[in-house]
Amino acid sequence: MNMQSPSSTVQPPAPPRDLEEMRLPMVMMRDILLKTMFRKSVTLLSDLAEALCLPQHITQELLDISRQNRLIEATGTLNANSGGEMGFQLSDAGKSRALEALAQSEYYGAMPVPLDSYRDQIQRQSIRNIQITREDLTHAMGHLVLPPSLLSNLGPAVSSGRSVLMYGPPGNGKSSISNGIRDALGDRIYVPRAIEYAGQVITVYDPIVHNSAETERDDPGSLRRKRSFDTRYVRCERPAVITGGELTLDMLDLVYNPTARTYQAPLQFKSTGGIFIVDDLGRQAEPPQTLVNRWIVPLEENKDILALQSGEKFEVPFDTLVIFSTNFHPNEIFDQAALRRIFYKIRIDGPDQQDFLKIFAQVARKKRLSLNEDALVHLLNEKYPQIDNVYANYQPIFLIDQMIAICDFEGIPRQMTPELIDRAWENMFVREGEVIR
Missing domain, CATH: 1.10.10.10 (Winged helix-like DNA-binding domain superfamily/Winged helix DNA-binding domain)
Structure with a gap:
């Protein structure tokens, strides 16, 4: 297998030379x-x-x-x-x-691409051909404050192109890390506008999912071929499909439009060559175990099975880095058989106090809010002991946005004070034992 760095060039699909090469x-x-x-x-x-x-x-x-x-x-x-x-x-x-x-x-x-032809292109641009280095991942995650040990665990997982489960308490950047992984891939692939199987056309390219990088066309004054790749494909950044609590099992099936009598590829097929992120696993209507069971064959055999309206089933390549993200402990939502099929399990914890202060300073600088020593001492010594000094990555931006909103409402200069810390803190938690009459 030829390994590629994220900056390397994927071999493009060559334009067909004649009708026979169309294979339609x-x-x-x-x-x-x-x-x-x-x-x-x-x-x-x-x-x-x-x-x-x-x-x-x-x-x-x-x-x-x-x-x-x-x-x-x-x-x-x-x-x-x-x-x-x-x-x-x-x-x-x-x-x-x-x-x-x-x-x-x-x-x-656009004339469709035969499924078998697309299989060949998938092999040329496989997500498993990419070699991510620590430098690539660090650069993509540069806007996040992460412990070095986390990158050490993430790197091999991403480079393998295999499934990843990220778990841990909410508000600590699991979604941001998933997006950073997508950014680390960096290179571009070729996505077919539509594919053909058994005389049926299935649309694949989706401008909501696929970020088109460039287009090509012939010289209108010449019959000679001017294109450098088959423009039945669109050159795109590697896709990243993100789903959350709205994900249902039927969203992983072919979508048939009975009026137009056409098919649309399911989400995981649109993410071929890229990342499929299942965020907030455990918040869907389907039980997490049921969702993971749907992925057993794709995760183990690198192929998926889709079905036409006629009931005919057929295999399609499964070339996707699947990232599951959950706030639940894996043992609460999966059995051991399901966990064995997820290759990497990475816990994402909240920051320690030192990293929390780095994030706080970073957010304050971005929001152009001057740090105040008395306010920070008050926050660390008076507020956080109330929650056993448990820090979370979302808290700095929450507190700073609250203070800015309060200052704007009161008509005072934007600032940071112990009093404003108290008012912001009140909105971050709901008191236990409150009686609602």
Whole structure:
């Protein structure tokens, strides 16, 4: 296996050289061409090639085949504004076929990538090919105050591309650490706009999940291929899908739109080559044990099983770093069999007093609030003994934001005093034993 640093370049998918290399049924390609012309009203070769995400010479081949079948007609050379391109339009037979095809599936636009072709690309850009160094992780976590021992545990977990369980008391940065891991990956991969399996189209690229890095297109004045990669794919940063208490088991299945008769890839498939973060595990409607049981095959065999509306099941690659994050102790929510299938278990504790003060100073500097020695002494000597000196990473920003809000409301300069510490502290906890009448 060729290991890659986060800054290394992933081998891109090469543009197809001819229709045979597309590895798609000819009828499917022809119908997508007709549906795209019908829905988008495109008439020029260059515009159609861009809509289909194909090189112009392959688009021209599809047009020629459709013309031979009398589904498309040439309209003649257009004016200079079109670059002298030949115009095309659907014939009456072509319009009828487009409507029939749309009745079967509303999908049009970018030509899908066969699932087997995508498997090859996944291997080239696998999350397990990345070698994260301590320097990479430290740089990505630079905005966090973390003990060196935590990075020592996180590093091998991330580099392995295997599952990780982070647990510990709430408010200590488990979500921030997960995001930092995503940032440490750094490089870019290629995500298909859609894939094809058994004649069905499944959309994968999602602008909400995938951060597009760049686009490419042909030279509109030439039939020669100008693209450096297959633009049926989108070059993106490695994805990070974050779910929380809203996660349900059906969100991990193919999403079928009965009106459009199209499929959308589930969340974990959209995260291929990146990270899938299950935050707040234990807060979902599904029991944690049930959720983890759903991941047993993917975690152990690096493959997932999806099902079409027909009931047909098929395998897809599972190439994702899964991070579970919970405030519960693992023994409370999992049995030992489930815990064995999670490769790394990392406890995230709150900071000690020294790190707490570092975080407090860091937040105050960012918020432009001057530190006050009397206020800090009061906080450490009078307030924290009330909660047995248990510090949490969220507390500095909570207290400082509270003091700023109080000052703004009272119309006084933003400042830090023992009195303001007392008022902020009152909002951080609910008193035990309060009677509500």
